[in-house]
Amino acid sequence: MSLSVELLATGDELLTGQVVDTNSPWLMDRLWDAGVMVGRKTLVGDDREVLEAALRETTGRADLVIMSGGLGPTEDDLTAECVARVMGLPLEPHAPSLAAIAERFQRMGRTMTPNNAKQARFPRGATIHPNRWGTAPGFTVQLGRAALTCLPGVPAEYRGLAEEVVLPWVAARLGSAPAARVLKLLGLGESAADQAMRPVMDDPAHRGVRFGYRAHFPEVHLKWTVTGPGAEPRAAAIEAAVRALFGDAVWGSGKEELAALLVARLAARREKVALAESCTGGLLASLVTAVPGASAVLDLGVVAYANEMKTRVLGVEEALLGASGAVSEPVARALAEGARSIAGATWGLGITGIAGPDGGTPEKPVGTVHLALAGPGGTEAVARLYRGDRERVRRAAAFEALDLLRRALLR
């Protein structure tokens, strides 16, 4: 069966650009995985009249309306009040919620204000959703033709309650659980991926499957959701077809993160990597060290922006820099080998290039990058010409370096 779903968010701060609503895209993505495309999303301010009109409109159209925001303790938190008024029912205190809020304040050693009691008042007959991540419980009522679920706007609370309440409700209503898959690719762009996927997407055997992609530059994530009978085996068959299509450009799946994957693989092998960066300027090191536990696999990263530092800290020979120039394959190799040797690591990664906007020449335009990986079996190097601005060139190069290491660890 199909289900029409709308999202409604309230909060002046969302209409001034002060706070960006990241909850809705997150839930849309999760609902897509569950087999549902949201029909409409509406953002309104903290205004009784506008909010009540939006509640009437959305609950008059959809089977399920998920509303966020307006459950706080202050005067401009209007959600419960407006929902009750549109329903023509009073607000009533909910003793278990009041007790939970009081206990929360006590546990945090803070004084509960009378305002907080407001957060335990709900439209008569509402189903209450206890909030394990914060103060304000959510609630669900039947209004118009819709089930209306109201959640707090704080992202951790919104997401926690959506996982706990909304997604199971949707799955139950749809009857059968859909099968969703994500494969993550590096080394080709969105349009190339889209082009390559055409035969799979147009295959009559995959009729009714929702395909999509997410661009996380420079990664591309391919997604598909299969609903109905045999969803799991059908999703698995598509995964096999996609993996055959893209080979080792597929580096992972699901919620895997490339840097975290590499840290885990290196740790399992009891190996370490050392980094020597020029144009990426610490971005590669920052990606690796953002992973909890990275200290088990990384002892040293050097940002050797100046030629003199490449020589002094990493032992790159001056003659090499003079003969080939800093942006060259030999220097990339020397950087990788220098970092590996100084740190006594199993692997060394070196990157040198021109991130722009200045510094390009006709022979070495902006976007020219040489990368090298030094390892137990010797040193390999690749040359690239990336398109885009400084940020894109740096990101593309840093991820390409991670990918070089990933491929080496597969061998």
Next chain:
Amino acid sequence: MSLSVELLATGDELLTGQVVDTNSPWLMDRLWDAGVMVGRKTLVGDDREVLEAALRETTGRADLVIMSGGLGPTEDDLTAECVARVMGLPLEPHAPSLAAIAERFQRMGRTMTPNNAKQARFPRGATIHPNRWGTAPGFTVQLGRAALTCLPGVPAEYRGLAEEVVLPWVAARLGSAPAARVLKLLGLGESAADQAMRPVMDDPAHRGVRFGYRAHFPEVHLKWTVTGPGAEPRAAAIEAAVRALFGDAVWGSGKEELAALLVARLAARREKVALAESCTGGLLASLVTAVPGASAVLDLGVVAYANEMKTRVLGVEEALLGASGAVSEPVARALAEGARSIAGATWGLGITGIAGPDGGTPEKPVGTVHLALAGPGGTEAVARLYRGDRERVRRAAAFEALDLLRRALLR
């Protein structure tokens, strides 16, 4: 005068979480600066019926509706067609737009497809907005009670045309140009800033001024917009009051970026900075090298995660590490001095700490960070205990290091 404005965006990709609508928060922010708070934002899919209903609703309520998306060449780009149908007028070809599109394709060496001709058809009587950033022109029509401006969804094109068409239109309608100001702070949180701002915000002299803040962790940006007569001097008076309130916690204003400001100041002084990072793991180097031209002021950054590397690469004495531990003021000082000395730089920044989630002890819990700045007048150090997860601790520490240098450059 006041102006009611609504935003309407179309695109299936916006409702699946595939693409996040960053255009709307951007324009909301710009409109806020212009003295207007958007009343409502609606997101709908590529569906004729839904789109036409949304066009009727929004143009029936607002003075100005800014719509984005659906101006592409493909079948599911429905905007011009739906607007024309709701107006009860035909689509008509616009010869100058067709010529501009053809010329654009020729310039890029690509073949124009018949589909692209669709992008030069508009509802009869529409005002056309040539697009200097892409293929699809925008257009404005009068519909219902509103001026309806349709813009392409591609961010660069949307923003370019909004700057060129929408914001001047709004300014003209409002009659007087408002004065908007942004001051950027480091070293205090949102709620502390909000608390401190109360006397300014509640001052009767500032009645009618719109105050707001933007959190860019760990920065806080304070904003205000003054409309009506004497807007400029009133905004300037508030700026003086806010600067007096926060002193040198205010590091900049307007569109200034902290790292870019430091790169510019160092370059003007012909000075350089060298970096030695432990817990921030390259994040500080990455922030600095993200600035175009950073190579003029940074020769070297070292990520010395392991104690051995602190000793081998940066000359931190083993005895010091043994006596004080790696996360200590003496080691932060030695890191800063080591980086400064090896690179021969004017300034050296050192950071050592515990970013978490593991590695904390009762004496040195997660979030403990020591920072040091070595310079011509000696070395200064600060100790901090940041709250939050690994990412927040790293970000807070990296920005604190930038701020240490900023304050030194002020002296």
